[in-house]
Amino acid sequence: MKKPHISINLAMTADGKISPHQNSPSHFTSQADFNRLLELRKNADALLVGRKTWITDQMTLTAPDTPLAKQPLRCVASRSGHFPLDHPMFQKEGGRIFLLAEQAQKQSLTPKSAEIFHGSLSEWLRRLAEEQSVKKLHCEGGSQLIQTLAHLFGIDTLYLTWAGHTLFGGENALKLTGSPQPEWLQSQHFTLEDFEITAQGEAFLTYQKRK
Numbered sequence: 001m002k003k004p005h006i007s008i009n010l011a012m013t014a015d016g017k018i019s020p021h022q023n024s025p026s027h028f029t030s031q032a033d034f035n036r037l038l039e040l041r042k043n044a045d046a047l048l049v050g051r052k053t054w055i056t057d058q059m060t061l062t063a064p065d066t067p068l069a070k071q072p073l074r075c076v077a078s079r080s081g082h083f084p085l086d087h088p089m090f091q092k093e094g095g096r097i098f099l100l101a102e103q104a105q106k107q108s109l110t111p112k113s114a115e116i117f118h119g120s121l122s123e124w125l126r127r128l129a130e131e132q133s134v135k136k137l138h139c140e141g142g143s144q145l146i147q148t149l150a151h152l153f154g155i156d157t158l159y160l161t162w163a164g165h166t167l168f169g170g171e172n173a174l175k176l177t178g179s180p181q182p183e184w185l186q187s188q189h190f191t192l193e194d195f196e197i198t199a200q201g202e203a204f205l206t207y208q209k210r211k
């Protein structure tokens, strides 16, 4: 298959953490950073998040100022297949919803508006690329999913907000890679393409994978 272009958007504290601990919502950056997150969605064919981020941050995954027909697909990856039916994404109008439930039984409850796939992450992404013409896949976390994506496919573009105003500390704070031994980072190299310092004590960085 032709792999989609994979971009990632994350915010990281001065000590390299993306969340104080699992299950903690990640609202520690400025309105300007949130606007950037929304802006980046506009360029994607599909948005992708891990189930924990989707639950913790109650994400509806819509792009602003975009007609319904052009909204990116909304994709949530899970092994367990536990997708609460009262989640706000299922109530909010937006792009078509695609759910991965890798290990779940086929009869698990699914909202009528969603298409559910039972299989591996790589097979699901292959189908999205081939059957839904997903050429630009944009992932908004979390660290577990990013690590798997990086390992399976590599990351093409990394949008990183460095939040110089915050330290999380603590052993349980999540790092970008989600693992104490991020082997994949040792074999992936990026070029820093853009570096913008904001008045809010943050820096917006854009990295491209080195050819």
Ligand SMILES: NC(=O)c1ccc[n+]([C@@H]2O[C@H](COP(=O)([O-])OP(=O)(O)OC[C@H]3O[C@@H](n4cnc5c(N)ncnc54)[C@H](OP(=O)(O)O)[C@@H]3O)[C@@H](O)[C@H]2O)c1
Binding pocket: 009, 010, 011, 012, 017, 018, 019, 021, 022, 023, 024, 025, 026, 049, 050, 051, 052, 053, 054, 056, 057, 077, 078, 079, 080, 081, 082, 100, 102, 120, 121, 140, 141, 142, 143, 144, 145, 146, 148, 174, 178
């Ligand atoms: N600072 C930021 O920019 C930022 C961005 C995003 C998230 N966050 C924070 O990060 C935390 C969540 O991150 P996380 O790393 O704990 O979790 P995550 O990556 O969001 O989600 C992990 C879950 O995704 C599913 N998953 C992961 N890999 C999979 C695979 N290969 N195939 C199928 N399903 C897969 C599994 O779901 P099941 O449990 O259903 O099996 C897994 O438990 C939250 O606190 C959130 O606020 C911060």
